[in-house]
Amino acid sequence: MIRLKVNGVERSFEGDADMPLLWYLRDHLGLTGTKFGCGEALCGSCTVHQNGQAVRSCALPMSALNGAEIVTIEGLSKNGTHPVQKAWIAMNVPQCGYCQAGQIMQAAALLKRTPSPTDEEIERAMAGNICRCGTYQRIRAAIKAAARESA
Amino acid sequence: MNTNTIENVSRRKFLRGMFSTGALVLGVHFFPEALWAAVRKPLFGPDVKDTTFNPNLFVGINRDGTITIVAHRSEMGTGIRTSLPRVLADELDADWTRVKLQQGIGDARYGSQNTDGSHSIREFFDVMREMGGAARLMLVRAAAQRWKVSPDECETRNSMVIHTASGRKLSYGELASAAAKLPVPQKQELQFKPSARWRYIGKSAPMYDLAGVCTGKPLYGLDTNLDGMVYASVEHPPVLGGQVKSYDDAEARRVKGVLRTIQIPTFKPPYAFQALGGVAVVADNTWAALKGRQKLKVEWDNGPNASYNSGEYRKMLQDTARKPGKVVRNEGDVDAVFAKGGKIIEAEYYTPHLAHAPMEPPNAVADYRDGKVTIWAPTQNPQAAQDAVAGALGIKKENVICHVTLLGGAFGRKSMQDYIVEAALLSKEVGKPVKVTWRREDDIKFDYYHSVAAMYMKAALDDSGKPTAWLQRSVFPSLMTTFDANTMYGAPLELGMGWNDIPYSIPNLRVENGPAKAHVRIGWLRSVANIYHAYAVQSFSDELAHVAQRDPVEYLLDLIGPPRIIDLKSIGYWNYNGNAEQYPIDTSRLRKVVEMAAEQAGWGKRKFGKGSGLGIAAHRSFLTYVATVVEVEVSDKGEVKIPRVDTVVDAGLVVNPEVVRNQFEGAAVFGTSVTRTGEITATNGAIDQSNFHNYPVARMNDAPYYTKVTLVESTAPPAGVGEPGVPPFVPAMCNAIFAATGKRIRELPLSKHSLSA
Ligand code: FES
Ligand code: FES
Numbered sequence: 001m002i003r004l005k006v007n008g009v010e011r012s013f014e015g016d017a018d019m020p021l022l023w024y025l026r027d028h029l030g031l032t033g034t035k036f037g038c039g040e041a042l043c044g045s046c047t048v049h050q051n052g053q054a055v056r057s058c059a060l061p062m063s064a065l066n067g068a069e070i071v072t073i074e075g076l077s078k079n080g081t082h083p084v085q086k087a088w089i090a091m092n093v094p095q096c097g098y099c100q101a102g103q104i105m106q107a108a109a110l111l112k113r114t115p116s117p118t119d120e121e122i123e124r125a126m127a128g129n130i131c132r133c134g135t136y137q138r139i140r141a142a143i144k145a146a147a148r149e150s151a
Numbered sequence: 152m153n154t155n156t157i158e159n160v161s162r163r164k165f166l167r168g169m170f171s172t173g174a175l176v177l178g179v180h181f182f183p184e185a186l187w188a189a190v191r192k193p194l195f196g197p198d199v200k201d202t203t204f205n206p207n208l209f210v211g212i213n214r215d216g217t218i219t220i221v222a223h224r225s226e227m228g229t230g231i232r233t234s235l236p237r238v239l240a241d242e243l244d245a246d247w248t249r250v251k252l253q254q255g256i257g258d259a260r261y262g263s264q265n266t267d268g269s270h271s272i273r274e275f276f277d278v279m280r281e282m283g284g285a286a287r288l289m290l291v292r293a294a295a296q297r298w299k300v301s302p303d304e305c306e307t308r309n310s311m312v313i314h315t316a317s318g319r320k321l322s323y324g325e326l327a328s329a330a331a332k333l334p335v336p337q338k339q340e341l342q343f344k345p346s347a348r349w350r351y352i353g354k355s356a357p358m359y360d361l362a363g364v365c366t367g368k369p370l371y372g373l374d375t376n377l378d379g380m381v382y383a384s385v386e387h388p389p390v391l392g393g394q395v396k397s398y399d400d401a402e403a404r405r406v407k408g409v410l411r412t413i414q415i416p417t418f419k420p421p422y423a424f425q426a427l428g429g430v431a432v433v434a435d436n437t438w439a440a441l442k443g444r445q446k447l448k449v450e451w452d453n454g455p456n457a458s459y460n461s462g463e464y465r466k467m468l469q470d471t472a473r474k475p476g477k478v479v480r481n482e483g484d485v486d487a488v489f490a491k492g493g494k495i496i497e498a499e500y501y502t503p504h505l506a507h508a509p510m511e512p513p514n515a516v517a518d519y520r521d522g523k524v525t526i527w528a529p530t531q532n533p534q535a536a537q538d539a540v541a542g543a544l545g546i547k548k549e550n551v552i553c554h555v556t557l558l559g560g561a562f563g564r565k566s567m568q569d570y571i572v573e574a575a576l577l578s579k580e581v582g583k584p585v586k587v588t589w590r591r592e593d594d595i596k597f598d599y600y601h602s603v604a605a606m607y608m609k610a611a612l613d614d615s616g617k618p619t620a621w622l623q624r625s626v627f628p629s630l631m632t633t634f635d636a637n638t639m640y641g642a643p644l645e646l647g648m649g650w651n652d653i654p655y656s657i658p659n660l661r662v663e664n665g666p667a668k669a670h671v672r673i674g675w676l677r678s679v680a681n682i683y684h685a686y687a688v689q690s691f692s693d694e695l696a697h698v699a700q701r702d703p704v705e706y707l708l709d710l711i712g713p714p715r716i717i718d719l720k721s722i723g724y725w726n727y728n729g730n731a732e733q734y735p736i737d738t739s740r741l742r743k744v745v746e747m748a749a750e751q752a753g754w755g756k757r758k759f760g761k762g763s764g765l766g767i768a769a770h771r772s773f774l775t776y777v778a779t780v781v782e783v784e785v786s787d788k789g790e791v792k793i794p795r796v797d798t799v800v801d802a803g804l805v806v807n808p809e810v811v812r813n814q815f816e817g818a819a820v821f822g823t824s825v826t827r828t829g830e831i832t833a834t835n836g837a838i839d840q841s842n843f844h845n846y847p848v849a850r851m852n853d854a855p856y857y858t859k860v861t862l863v864e865s866t867a868p869p870a871g872v873g874e875p876g877v878p879p880f881v882p883a884m885c886n887a888i889f890a891a892t893g894k895r896i897r898e899l900p901l902s903k904h905s906l907s908a
Contacts (some may be wrong), residue, residue, distance in 0.1 A: 015368070015408070015436075016406075016407050016438065016439065016442075018438075018442070019436075019438045021436065021438075022557075023436060023437050023438035026437070027206045027382070027436040027437050027451075030365075030376060031367075031443075032369045032373070032374035032376070033366070033368070033369075034367070035368020035373070035435075035510075035511070035559070036373060036512070036771070037510050037511075037512075037591065038442075038591040038842055039590055039591060040591070040840075040842050040843075040844070042591075042842055042843040042844055043510070043591075045510060045845055046518060056431075062350065069701065072367065073366065073367030074366070074367045076177070077186070077366075079366070080362055080365050085365045085366065085368045088365045089357070089361055089362060089365055092244075092357050092358070092361065092809055092810075092813065093365075094358065094361065094364045094365070094416075094560075095228030095229070095230075095561070095813055095814070095817055096227050096228030096367075096509070096510065096511070096557070096558060096560040097228070097358075097360065097361075097364030097370075097557070098371060098509075098510040098511045098560055098561050099558025099559075100364055100365060101349040101365075101367045104365060114158055114894075115779060122851075123851050123852045126850075126851045127850050127851055127852050128850075129850075129851075130843060130850060131510070131512065131820075131851075132508060132509060132510045132560050132562075132821075132848055133510070133560055133817045133820075133821075134816060134817035134818070134819065134820025134821055134823075134849065134854060135813070135816070135820075135854070136820060136849075136850075136851040136854045137816055137854070137856070137857055138813070138816070139851065140851070
């Protein structure tokens, strides 16, 4: 049995230990905010926090998660009040929006580590997150706005 | 004089169905008069609790003052779900903060719901105003009755009717019951607000679902969750049209969570929106279905397309492009000019197949019970989904209910309904709700691909460097092959996308199209044939400017020629189904965006060192005029950066400027993917690419650093905004690379070329 915490709630899992966290979150817990985009750690749609780090839940088997603390977009803040979410809303970042939970989780982890990132640091941190709609320039601007807000 | 044999009645009729040429067929009168009377009890109209006032299919007003507006077009990121209801709300004088949107299910009574071809605003702008205006008039009449005054003495503001003289007020909620008892006004009785009084039209507004998106609410197709639902994933025949010879599912069924496997028969040609066929694994969670698929052992009969190799096919297309083709526009006599000799320039261009790769892969949930099926799916066209599912299950269209979720991107892919048909077939077989999930690999390998194309260009230049004759020929497998495998030539709508509508002022001009057969499914992808046509025309224009030793912007303006209206009725130009009086080809508008883009980018004023430069291109598509200047920086190692893009857009009246800017910023990124790395190839009929490692799309570090979008203020009728940003971007970027490196990109993608110094 695998025990872990998801958004502060204790959970236990007895299914297929090969199952990636992504499908556990989506199918078992009904936390569908975390998205499936590629299944191969190539796009970042499925990004969540594991012990504060941004990770790709599609490539993280349940077997590796005993004792882990996971935070998903649903648990990032109450009512979308995280500075990154506020900046995303203020800058009208999303188009289709599908990638944005992953982008927000990635950006939130970046700002925790690097409170006022340079362009280069932003690009390096965000390069794993694809937005097929092409909202990158707004993502960059929103990260900077969130950094100012939290400063 | 003009040879145009493409015009073909049955095909035109057919196009109406597929491309919802509603604007043409039905125009602003699309909303049937009969409906005005019948809409009192809409079957699937606004789902208003405590409804007292429900004047038509699109709007309902509650006694508590909340207003429900139906968004009947699909939201895939263009903001249409917000923008169209705001047109209605404006004419209704509704308080937007009290508006709730309800996504319309597939229902023919809404008119076309085919959210494709960038025509939602154009087609429904007037309809939305009529819907809002009719409701407002009824509320005003109800108030006037109560006050015993003339309706002319009343005005409306923010969900209130006000008696101007006395200052008395009644809210829409208070008036709803009384208004509901009044007759629906005739269209002629409506008086529309003058544009000066618009409060929402032309003003930026955030997307309705913005907060939900940023907090991870279940809004998308893949988020659908029904009680008792099972999960399926389908192993498709690797080659289009292939069949299952035999399969062994013993190991697959041993995977924990796998319930069973089901064979889906291969479609009967033409494939249209039918399921591809193959073997489905059904499980109690998505992961088990995916894992079960890996354990399937399937023997395939690959069928006739197994001989398809994209490398050979490409040579064939290029050969065809060198030979005379079917003439689709002809002015003067290019042959006579070419025969005279002088300065003759030729060039060939090539663009490969592309996959859509929307971020949310195709998926659908279907629940079949007692001869009826309910669908929840990210679809651009719920009515086509109804048709496709009804056809596959042999039931009536009205027994298919199709709910439309948000679409996690689409770009045309979700106009094709094959994945929805799969879910419906499987639910019928299993007797439970079924969610079908396509992996990214399925999405890339089994797309309806954007056409591969070869273009041949030839021009004769006079002493001043201006073309006296211009010949262009394109060859590509038509997307009409989706519906008729024997189609060999481009359809009018494909040829009318930046090809036979070339807006140049050249005395001798011939436009041709050559034959090609398709071996993969062909579909429409964001801006469709405009991509390869604009790439060839705008690259060749830049080549000629350099041959003539002229400034590319000035040269482009000379090619476009003096301000005028180009009349192409004689060749049956389709004009995106826009009427030619309302939406002429107006070269003054094209010139203006070119001039503005050049000015905005500092064209001719900025100095560029080695490895840097600007490129320009301009293109009219979806009735919108766009010019784009791209700046590139190419390192010695050949790495390309895009520091800046300047795009100027004349899309006529713009309903929501902020989302339009977002669309054009995004189009620059989409165009970057097309230019840099977009390429689908096939070996022995099977697609070689599978996921983002071998079908890369632009990431933040590949994308333009900054795209400045300027919208031309215009009172022209509204035109498309979702697609027209892509076509000019691609050649503008290639022209910039030429300016920076002297290397001409005649074949996409860039990843095939070395740009190192
Ligand atoms: S779904 Fe996990 S990185 Fe793409
Ligand atoms: S907003 Fe659509 S993929 Fe990013």
